[in-house]
Amino acid sequence: METNEVSAVSTPDGQRADVIVEAAGRLFFAPGFARVSMDDLARELGMSKKTIYRHFPDKRSLVAAVLDRxxxxxxxxxxxxxxxxGQxxxxxxxxxxxxxxxxxGRIGAAQLATGRGxxxxxxxxxxxxxxxxxxxxxxxFRDGHRRELLATPPELLSEITRGALERLLTSQLPHELDWTAADLLRATVDTVLYGAIRSAPPGAGEEQPRVATPADRDEKEGP
Known part of the structure; x- marks a missing residue:
């Protein structure tokens, strides 16, 4: 699928356009771009809306330029x-x-893709x-399959991982479990790669990989 081009940017002064895009990124995506007007942006920049519109014909094209960046x-x-x-x-x-x-998560892609607007x-x-x-x-995943490093079809792993990643980005689990988002991402990756069920009880033969918790990492790193 080819990406639709929604940017329509005219930049006779590229440096000024960069300043506009940088300010728009700060304003539009902090509280949500639907609640920030071009008037708000003009006040933040100390310039007229007419100047902004010389570079970006409408709010959509400006938001697209921010997303491009x-x-x-x-x-x-x-x-x-x-x-x-070598890794x-x-x-x-x-x-x-x-x-x-x-x-x-940093750019709020999941919320943008599923939200209103x-x-x-x-x-x-x-x-x-x-x-x-x-x-x-x-x-x-296809590369891993070609190298016979995966026992699971790469298409299935892709679907599982996409779903987990998208769900996690909008989840309340970081608050409920008192884990950081990075901790949850690591646990999700470990679960996808190694599974969540041990093939043998602890101590019975070779130790099986397990998902590392934040407490495990704190104990390993020490005070």
Missing amino acids: QFAAVERTLTAAEDSP PFDVRVQRFLIAAGTEL DAMLRQYVEQRVDAVVYRRLDEL
Whole structure:
């Protein structure tokens, strides 16, 4: 699926356009862009709406420009996470999923894709998440399957992981369990990679991998 282009940016002064996009990102996505007007943005910038509209013809195009910048940052982070030659496959998956979940949570992608508001922008967010995150994830699992490192079909792992990641980004579990979002992401990744059920009781043969809790990490790190 090709990403629909919703940006329509005219930037005779690129530097000023960058300033506008940076301010819009701070204002639109903190309380939710539907509740922040172009008047609010103009006051924040100390410039007229007419000046803003010379660069961005409407609010939709400005929001799209903000999203373009945010997803470019997500893509850079994921590219760095993928660049791990020589590391075991499970570590590569862990690095990628934790980076993806952290970045998507930071920009509020799940809320944007499922919330109310402009239908075209919701579709845009969904397509960018698919292109930037999930296509990379699919290829990572296919690579593991080709190398005979996965006993589960890569398509099934992709579906399980997508669902878990999207649900976790909108979940109340961090508050209910008193875990950080990063702790929950690590536990989710460990569960996807290793499962949640031991094949033998503790002490009976080889120790099985288990999901590490925040308390485990605190004890290991010490005071």
